[in-house]
Amino acid sequence: MEDTPTKRKVMDAASLLFYQKGFHGTSVRDIAEKASVNLSSISYYFKGKQGLLEYAVSNYYEEYLAVIESTLEESNDITPLEKIKKLIHQIIHYKHSNLQLSCFIHRELSMDSVFVREMAVTYLAKENFIIGNLFSELFKDKQKKRKTMDKQFLLMQLKGMLVTPYILHNEWKEQVIGEYSHALFVKQYVRTIHNWLDYITD
Incomplete structure (x- = not known):
């Protein structure tokens, strides 16, 4: 469906409310009121709150993987x-451009659930x-300089750096206000990861 x-409007409202209140703390009525639409619109487009979640996450990851593939x-x-x-610059830029959904999704991914297992099988496996x-x-x-185990731990660190700002959003959100400061955050955070890469490959 196009x-x-x-x-x-429904997607934007749901992204904000899922981010603020979590999936289970948000009702379909909350989403309809925030989006200023009829309840029936959510049922028509998404078949309910679960369908809306699945659509939002699928759309997020399909666009995310498209960014990765086009960058490569x-x-x-x-x-x-x-x-x-x-690639790291494009990943952080994408996640920050979709900040509320990024924070919500990464928070959900930190818990073991059916949602997490489905994401792992479909999208996260491809990203990994x-x-x-x-x-x-x-x-x-x-190869001689780095043992296999070292490389596995370093890869784990890199993956951690790619998700940390969106899992620990409260650590920095008070210092980043407005579009310019968000762009500056992306620039500075990406530079930090780049410096780390220079260090481990030196």
């Missing part, structure tokens, strides 16, 4: 280190495969 202004397609002629740095392959490529010429 996107419509009403569907977008544009990065054929650069070094593995430059490639992973470029792509980032894992890039990381292996990064250390291809450094």
Whole structure:
């Protein structure tokens, strides 16, 4: 079903409320009131709150993986280190551009649930495969320098850095207000990860 202004209003309202109150703390009526639409619109477009959640998360990850794939397609002629740095910038930029949904999804992913297992099988497995392959490529010429276990721990650290701002949002949200400061946060945070990559590959 194609996107419509009403569907977008419902999605925006749901993203905000899921972020603020959690999935179980948000009712369909809350979403309808926030979006200024009839309850029947949510049923028509999404078949209820669970359908809305599934649509929001699927749409988020499909766009996210499309960003990853297009970034890699544009990065054929650069070094593995430059490639992973470029990808990290695009990942953090995407997550920050969808801040409320990013925070909600990563909070949900920190808990073991049917939702988490479904995401792991569909989208997260692909993300892990792509980032894992890039990381292996990064250390291809450094096999003797880094043991396999070291590389696994370093990859775990990288994955942690990609999700930390959205799991620990309360740690920094008071200092980042307005579009300019959010852009500055992305720039500074990406630079921090890039510096870490330079250090571990030196």
